[in-house]
Amino acid sequence: MREASLIGVELPEVRKGDDLASLICSSVSLRDRDVVAVASKVVSKAKGYLLDISSVRPSERATRIASALGMDPRWVELVLSQSDEVLGVIPVKELYDSGVLRLEDVAYDVEAARRALERFPYLFIVRRSGMIWTDAGIDASNVPGGLYAVPPPDPDAEARELSKGIASKCGARVAVVLCDTEVSAAGASTDRAIGSYGIRPVDRGFGKPDRNGVPKYGGVDHIANEVCASAALLARQTSESIPVVVVRGISYEWYEGGLRDFSMRQPAEALRAVIRASLRALGPDALAKLVGDLTP
Numbered sequence: 001m002r003e004a005s006l007i008g009v010e011l012p013e014v015r016k017g018d019d020l021a022s023l024i025c026s027s028v029s030l031r032d033r034d035v036v037a038v039a040s041k042v043v044s045k046a047k048g049y050l051l052d053i054s055s056v057r058p059s060e061r062a063t064r065i066a067s068a069l070g071m072d073p074r075w076v077e078l079v080l081s082q083s084d085e086v087l088g089v090i091p092v093k094e095l096y097d098s099g100v101l102r103l104e105d106v107a108y109d110v111e112a113a114r115r116a117l118e119r120f121p122y123l124f125i126v127r128r129s130g131m132i133w134t135d136a137g138i139d140a141s142n143v144p145g146g147l148y149a150v151p152p153p154d155p156d157a158e159a160r161e162l163s164k165g166i167a168s169k170c171g172a173r174v175a176v177v178l179c180d181t182e183v184s185a186a187g188a189s190t191d192r193a194i195g196s197y198g199i200r201p202v203d204r205g206f207g208k209p210d211r212n213g214v215p216k217y218g219g220v221d222h223i224a225n226e227v228c229a230s231a232a233l234l235a236r237q238t239s240e241s242i243p244v245v246v247v248r249g250i251s252y253e254w255y256e257g258g259l260r261d262f263s264m265r266q267p268a269e270a271l272r273a274v275i276r277a278s279l280r281a282l283g284p285d286a287l288a289k290l291v292g293d294l295t296p
Contacts, residue, residue, distance in 0.1 A: 037227050155178045
């Protein structure tokens, strides 16, 4: 029998300038080969990656977009300033208002949720630092009023620094995965990795023999994402105050690089390949129908 465990670590309120490695080492006893899953927001707090919306001056583009969507132009400017490219817009409030998504299925307080939707009726899909995000990962929860936390500009470097700091301060050689929350299907959210160090984030299982000796088709687990999803069972997102979760007892390959090493090299070419294969297999009428179904 193989056993693994999750250990939730409560921390005091993290402020700019705090030594996060010291806070973690003083709050939990770590062992070699533990994996430490850390909410990216506490890294942002410790490093001062916070933006004050009152100081934002909207650009002409932000003002135009905000006017079209009925949103605060300062918020739109925040998203634009933290994005490499805006790819699309999700009409979240419209989806709930129309019944495509059911607010009653997900809301702790339906009226409070509706007020939140009035404030943020749309989510922006953007590309930032080689990853796809909603609202560029900017978040106002669990930070002082008027401030917004933004993800670290180099999450892999932050994970490496934290792993080295933990090794120095409490003598344990641990892998670190930085986690953030993203919107997924059906209006729900899931935690994913945005940076890592010490753990090979993607498994090398493709072609590995299964129990019958047949080479596996697939088997490429995204271990870093699975670490974050598991940690989220304890960390949650509101008032739990558990921004760090130790994942103990899992087998992994030590890796000196980071998550960015495994980003898709040519996403545009991958999309073109999907379109070519779909046309070849289904024909242009099927592709045209799909586009028509997705177009208002």
